[in-house]
Amino acid sequence: MYRYDETDQRLVDERVVRFRDQMRRFLAGELSEDDFRPLRLQNGLYIQRHAPMLRVAIPYGTMSATQLRMLARVAREYDRGYGHFTTRCNIQYNWVRLEDAPEILAELATVQMHAIQTSGNCIRNITTDPFAGVAADEVLDPRPYCEIVRQWSTLSPEYTFLPRKFKIAITGSRNDRAAVSFHDIGARAVRREDGEIGFEVYVGGGLGRTPMVGHRIQSFLPRRELLSYFDAILRVYNRYGRRDKKYKSRVKILVKELGPEAFTTEVEREWEFLRGGEASIDDARFDAMERHFRAPEIPADGESALPRNGEPAFLRWLARNVTAHRLPGLAIVTLSLKQTGNPPGDASAAQMEAAADLADRYSAGEIRVSHEQNLVLPQVRIAELLALWQAAVGHQLATANIGLLTDVVCCPGGDFCSLANARSIPIAEAIQRRFADEAALEDVGPLELNISGCVNACGHHHIGNIGILGVDKNGEEWYQVTLGGSEDAPPAIGRIIGPSFQAADIPEVVEKVVTVYRRQRSEGERFIDTLRRIGADPFKQHLYGGADGHRDQD
Amino acid sequence: MGTVIKINEGIVEDAAQLVPLARWLEWREAGQVPHPGSGVWLEPDDDFDALLPDLDRLTLIAVNFPVFTDGRGYSVARLLRERHGYRRELRAVGDVLRDQLYFMRRCGFDAFALRADQDAELALRAFDDYSVSYQ
Numbered sequence: 001m002y003r004y005d006e007t008d009q010r011l012v013d014e015r016v017v018r019f020r021d022q023m024r025r026f027l028a029g030e031l032s033e034d035d036f037r038p039l040r041l042q043n044g045l046y047i048q049r050h051a052p053m054l055r056v057a058i059p060y061g062t063m064s065a066t067q068l069r070m071l072a073r074v075a076r077e078y079d080r081g082y083g084h085f086t087t088r089c090n091i092q093y094n095w096v097r098l099e100d101a102p103e104i105l106a107e108l109a110t111v112q113m114h115a116i117q118t119s120g121n122c123i124r125n126i127t128t129d130p131f132a133g134v135a136a137d138e139v140l141d142p143r144p145y146c147e148i149v150r151q152w153s154t155l156s157p158e159y160t161f162l163p164r165k166f167k168i169a170i171t172g173s174r175n176d177r178a179a180v181s182f183h184d185i186g187a188r189a190v191r192r193e194d195g196e197i198g199f200e201v202y203v204g205g206g207l208g209r210t211p212m213v214g215h216r217i218q219s220f221l222p223r224r225e226l227l228s229y230f231d232a233i234l235r236v237y238n239r240y241g242r243r244d245k246k247y248k249s250r251v252k253i254l255v256k257e258l259g260p261e262a263f264t265t266e267v268e269r270e271w272e273f274l275r276g277g278e279a280s281i282d283d284a285r286f287d288a289m290e291r292h293f294r295a296p297e298i299p300a301d302g303e304s305a306l307p308r309n310g311e312p313a314f315l316r317w318l319a320r321n322v323t324a325h326r327l328p329g330l331a332i333v334t335l336s337l338k339q340t341g342n343p344p345g346d347a348s349a350a351q352m353e354a355a356a357d358l359a360d361r362y363s364a365g366e367i368r369v370s371h372e373q374n375l376v377l378p379q380v381r382i383a384e385l386l387a388l389w390q391a392a393v394g395h396q397l398a399t400a401n402i403g404l405l406t407d408v409v410c411c412p413g414g415d416f417c418s419l420a421n422a423r424s425i426p427i428a429e430a431i432q433r434r435f436a437d438e439a440a441l442e443d444v445g446p447l448e449l450n451i452s453g454c455v456n457a458c459g460h461h462h463i464g465n466i467g468i469l470g471v472d473k474n475g476e477e478w479y480q481v482t483l484g485g486s487e488d489a490p491p492a493i494g495r496i497i498g499p500s501f502q503a504a505d506i507p508e509v510v511e512k513v514v515t516v517y518r519r520q521r522s523e524g525e526r527f528i529d530t531l532r533r534i535g536a537d538p539f540k541q542h543l544y545g546g547a548d549g550h551r552d553q554d
Numbered sequence: 555m556g557t558v559i560k561i562n563e564g565i566v567e568d569a570a571q572l573v574p575l576a577r578w579l580e581w582r583e584a585g586q587v588p589h590p591g592s593g594v595w596l597e598p599d600d601d602f603d604a605l606l607p608d609l610d611r612l613t614l615i616a617v618n619f620p621v622f623t624d625g626r627g628y629s630v631a632r633l634l635r636e637r638h639g640y641r642r643e644l645r646a647v648g649d650v651l652r653d654q655l656y657f658m659r660r661c662g663f664d665a666f667a668l669r670a671d672q673d674a675e676l677a678l679r680a681f682d683d684y685s686v687s688y689q
Binding site: 156 | 599622623624625626628629630632637651653654656657658660661683684685686687688689
């Protein structure tokens, strides 16, 4: 893991001092609400439905047990005893007091954490694959690159007042678990045959009210030019991105309006002057950064195959929550934050402390946050999986549902968020209850279900195999259903299948969709593959026009 | 123009005359020699390529921030300084607030016409907001 040096620490400490002063001036009436708003947002502080919301960064989703314990402490001392892990590797506290925010940030700074640029019109927290550095299918470990980009983007003097927020994701794997096609910039590491490392660069992807798949504008960017090229993209965006309407100001709109080719030409023109310049990265910098991210040690106990015997619940968990590691004798374990009845992604202070203890005991003190809103222990000895599972069960961290229908990705929705048009947490829970039977759930197999409470799409409903979007109709909550979204292989945006439904009907709707899949699938075929093969019509037919279709069109 | 903070000169009362880019280009076209104290006022979306031949003889360029959340001026400053080698006074004007000064300076501004309600003495301290930087 990356450890702060003196410069990193000083920057975060000085940021706290600065923000404390800004908060003091605001509370004293010396700083107007309008002047303060961008400043507090750049420190992750929102004014929300019930109370201020503080969003803390977990850069590229990696944290230590010590850091997770601090997150638990903040939940306990300053909030109502829990936090919400988001789809973008942040944790949100929904009940903080405005005037406590500087003190929370000061405490976070003692464990090398911060809330810098978790909101506002700037470069946001960098995200990556939750299995970065340990995945068996990885080309290279993207974390050193993420950290280099994190530093470059932190308090960037030129890009702190962009037209709109700006999200960067980097992956080191061909199997994209970071959804790079749906970011303002997505970078996928590639190693050429001659051994040189570079990146494919995608620009202009995104979700929200205008979902778009990003365009590949570079097929091999040498790694030393990663920042100079990002600089070129950001400068073109900063100068020419629209600022007249909030909904038109993301880089995806600029790419669309100029066309990907013209946009690329602008970037290349800018890059001509920047490449090889100050932002170029030399090999010594990469070497130094890579030393922070050492590979785990291969265990000496010789266990390299997953257990085959044991109680069914353990075997189910092994099949669902344990992923192949790139080193023998180790496994990647996902701790589910999706037990039914718990808002997806929420963790209590006690659960965070338990996860920290598990990480210390079984995973060299390291934890990841996945963009599916679960926690990941990236280096668990296979020989200790049973002990880990037994310990995790007691803390409700071992629900064996990773990648299944009940592993719902969900925003806080109308219960917490002032932007939302509809609630999302109760919808997630109703669906989880409907699919409570483990054998039936297992039979349905891998299926991504995403729920957003409004068009801002924090629940990433566009890239769910099944997506549910809360919409407001004359003051009532309705839900629109999309099918066919996928973050990878190939990336796709789901399509709306027809008129929206009332909340009470949603579990039935999901069940009907699943029924069609089970009737139509071939042996071993995943939901998304069946859907791609047969198209959406059979599903529509069953939902709206078939024998079971009772509801009126609207 | 009221209070201007200039790096190394502190707070000054400034009466420099600033003219829009278009006016400057008209003067140049007409062969008129502007007053030595005059400078060019750039809007953040001005295409300033036409100004580049004049950079050597200009003593003041001002870049307007219509609202402080409009960050285009930061890129304009870096371009003028780093790409086009402009060395003399580069002034941030318009909605210039204490909390932006540190970033503006790092992009190349060395003079700042503060918004009227800003405390100039306090603003002078803003340059020390951070003692380290990554970029």
